Amino acid sequence: MERNDGLSTNQSFVEKSRHGTISNISNHRELIFSLLGGAFLLIGYIVEQSMIPSSAATILYLLSYVIGGYYKTKEGLLDLIKEHSLSVEILMILAAIGAASIGYWNEGAILIFIFSLSGALETYTWQKSEKDISALVQMAPADANLIDEKTGEIHTVPIDDIQIGNHVLIRPGESIPVDGIVLSGETTVDESTLTGESVPVTKITSSHVFNGTINGTGSITVEVTKENHDSLFQKMIQLVQQAKSERPPTQQWIEKIEGPYVIIVLAMVCLMLFIPYTMLGWTFEDTFYRAMVLLVVASPCAVVASVMPALLSAISTGARNGVLMKGGIYLEQLSKANVIAFDKTGTITEGAPDVTDTLVVEDMTRDQLYSAVGAIEQQSNHPLAKAIYKFCQKESRGELPEVLTIEDVIGYGVRAEIAGQQWSLGSIAFMNRSNSIPVPPDWKDWERLRQGEGKTIVYAAVDGEIAGAFAIKDQIRKNASATIQKLKEMGLKTVMITGDHETTARSIAKEAGVDEWISECLPEQKVREVDHLKEKYKSVIMVGDGVNDAPALAKADIGIAMGSGTDVAIDTADLVLMKSELDKIRLSLRLSKRLNRIVKQNLAFSISVIILLIIGNFFQQVTLPLGVIGHEGSTILVILNGLRLLKP
Template sequence: MTQSHQTVEHNHKNCSHSHDHSKGQSHDHNHGNLPVVLFFAGLATFIISLFLPTGTPKTILALATIVLSGYHIMIEGFEDTINETKRLKKFTPNVHVLMSLAAIGAAIIGDYTEGALLILIFAAAHFLEHYVENKSKKEITSLMKMNPTDAKLILSDGSTKTVDVADLKIGDHLKVLNGEQIPTDGTILSGYTSIDESSINGESIPAEKTVGDTVFGSTINGDGTITMAVTKDSSDTVFAKILQLVNESQSNLSKTATKIKRLEPKYVTSVMVLVFLYIVLMPLIFNMTWYDSFYKGMVFLTVASPCALAASDIPATLSAISNLAKRGVLFKGGSYLSNLSEIQAIAFDKTGTLTEGKPKVTDVHFIGEITNEETFYTDLIVAMEKQANHPLANAIVKSIEIVNDIPLTIENQIGKGLVSTYKGHTYKIGKASQFTNVSSDIESFERKYAEEGKTVVLFSEDDVVIGLIAMMDLPNPKAQQLVAYFKENNIHTTMITGDAERTGRAVASTLKIDEVAGNVLPENKSQIVSSLQDKYGLTAMVGDGVNDAPALVKADIGVAMGDGTDVAIDVADVVLMQNDLDKLGYAYRLSKKLDKVVKQNIIFSMGVVALLVILNIFGQMNLPIGILAHEGSTLVVLFNGLRLLSPLKN
């Protein structure tokens, strides 16, 4: 689907290539490939200058490096400082300004090569962070290509034309073949089918649909072919909602990154004041030459810049977001990813989340006197269901093995069931309410299975019920592993379901979930999440339907299944694109690792700054070493963060 992406605007307010959408203010520094071209031109002049003897040509090439490689650094640094100062009505410098001043200062005192080296390394680190950010955005965007993007538009002459979903208009008529995804919301004009609407209403049993019924975008059509009229613009579909994650994941910073961004202007201002005082006072108090004081001031300006600190969090977070995006987990921002490692409780919706979302045959029972003929009857049932659009037909056909393939024709009586005639006998499959001649044996088993939360259909021969089939939405095998993993990490687990508590407990017992809340109305789900927050602290919620939306909003971290409704995806903080619960456990593990990496980066970056400042005070530091050590520490921090792009080991 071609959706116009809102321009992601860059605000280079620190060593990172980060975004600032606060209060609607952002600055676009999109200069195309020019900065990259100029950087490499500057790199070439610097390399050439290294082979020249001291003199005018060497000086000119070093100055050319400062201008060429530092072009975007200086422009963005001073431009953003001016813009942010105007916006906030107070002096708001950024680290780009410090680096620019240090390079200019080095040139003023004649250390052209050192100034060129400083700007070159700083620009390289800057491009590396930009690469990390763009990679994250690219990985998230590429996931959207996995979703269907077209629809079969019915033309005036009755023929069909494949068109982009984004080009659909309200009132357009579409054809949807069996097995296809419904392109957008609409109403059925002709045809009969069953549609898997578990992503909309959490119901695992497919819904029978015919003329006049509403269908929803992102749901899956069953065996029938239908025509439909479009009733919703494509910009309101689940795809458009997910595409918004591209921008949201970039602009939402973690708590650590936010603190660093707030601290940076104050830190930079302090460094600038200290450097000025150092340069002015040292010659007056300690009889230091103006050259020496200015030189040491430039060294201090360089080594005290918080480049590595500013790069401690954002590149690492974006690397982790990119890692997860490649595995089908979309985070709307770094804050949610960093918070995930701190959750104390997690609540799950049952249907389609902890369960497979599709029914399977669990029990087949026939009356005692026809036990020896069970194989014939199961063959007959499968033969009937093979030709049906009955919502449970697929479950029966896939679950029951046949001995003989029986040829027959059926009549599908909408709302009643399937009817067929074979060798002079009439056979019927349908709900219990459609039968009157039911034995106490069948009634007993029907009641037993129904109390266990299973869906039951009866089978009759010549209007006498002789058997039944029970089906149930079984637990997701991956859910058991995920619940066990969270419990190992001392995280309280809760199942929230609108089903009867007995049904919920049957599933919860298999999964070994700590707590079950059954018979819960949609409006009460958020209250349960709130009580978990009061009792345990930071709480996550996993769901997929419209009825989960309030709870997803209430939770500290809302996790939506990717096949879920657009409302759930819109309000959630995390989306599991493939409905793969394993990936949620993976995200939690990566969040824990991200927390460690960020702490490592902060401790290392500030340690290096402190060491270099102390060495400079005691005269044990010169500008080239200071540049290499300072910018080297920034690169170390960046590469440490880039480790999060690699898959975690099991």
């Protein structure tokens, strides 16, 4: 029995290995055909130089034509038949056939070989850019362990059948199939597929987990918060696929002129076949040969390959580093911006307030204060209440007391009863409004100092007497100040647009180091401020994370959303920072500048080569092999230049 199991395992391994080998061969078949064509070219040349009859060399060259040129010929004919459009492939086919028709089999085979090799290299670029997204798609879970709410039984069901509110069991080592909140259990999760961060993240009760990430050694139960098609992982896949299908303006222009340009080249070749022979006294063979050289050197292969390989390489590099772009146009335009505007909460700051300072009256212990306040704030979903509860839960030593009654005074604070004592929590205005509870004079100085630092003060009172105070602040993101400084060094004006009041806005703006700040902005006012920035600086980048930022993100020339932000912001934005790191904006700007620089280099180089070869051919200084090498060599060079963007 054991022997049979071993055979079965070995057979499975062999089958997987064979499948992997076949898959690798299939992915590189265009390159393989090109190299086989080159091999027949080389053998044919050796045979041609020996004493073997020339017919043998011709057969070998013919095989080089058929095998090496198969994919490019197929591509050109399909464009001609299905889309009724002329492409550079048609020019190359005609040039190779023309060379063979006057006995230049060797030169025609060289043309086919180098042309097919450049095509295989361009295909490699596509495959390289597909690699990351293919890996993501393969990692997307297909099933989930659904827990029956009535019986508690576990059923494996397709991921698309999972609904919001369902409970899912995730075992150690499994791929997490849903976006959700941990209900029970503790574990660590590898979130590198989403964030690029290799260090596992600890997950406990109430932690958020995401589809496509990998569970560690613990078992957890998760409540589903999003359906599969709305999950962050699926959105990331959609964004990359969308980016690959979009064409930047430069590429659109090239594709628009390719057909008319091919017609012009064919017209020039026709004139070349007629004028030198009838008017300049050239022989027909020389005339035809020069026409074939013109057909080769005037082909815009290098021009066509100047943009997309570079763009795909840049998109792939961005995706690997947690920057997702919805289209090449946005990456191309990004470096042209003159000003970058930031939302404050959740963008420059963490978006989660923390208690930074506390005051406690002398006749009350800190543990007494923290226990009572923590018990009250546990009942609230307000961000400030959550911050105070988190702080008190951490600092208090005993169990939180029972809250007998609680009353929420909207816009001011909260009242509650604990063990016969009446507690009030809120701003100084609430203390004055609630039975005129006096705040000690020296505490007001403490309050003014903390407010000057952009902090919010929440007072706690018991039975009409002040018991303590909490200073709360939304801390700026790690490296936010350094990133903003580097953006300024790159020549960008930095502006913060926030709905917070002036004191907080000024404090955060100075701490972050932005050039300007605009406070107390409602969503529609943010849009107007972006309009004003566009009038003043022409091109504007807007960075945000919330629903209230979506209109401004849409209005800006380039909208950038934080990956931790709302679905509306992510859907509206043009770029998404999956790891919510502001420093990735610098990476995006560098990629954009390098992309534009490389595209300009490629276009200038490829057009210059075409012009020089055409002039050389007119003066009969360019042979067909030299024209092939010069033209196709320039195509390979521009592709290789674009591949440099695969490195960040």
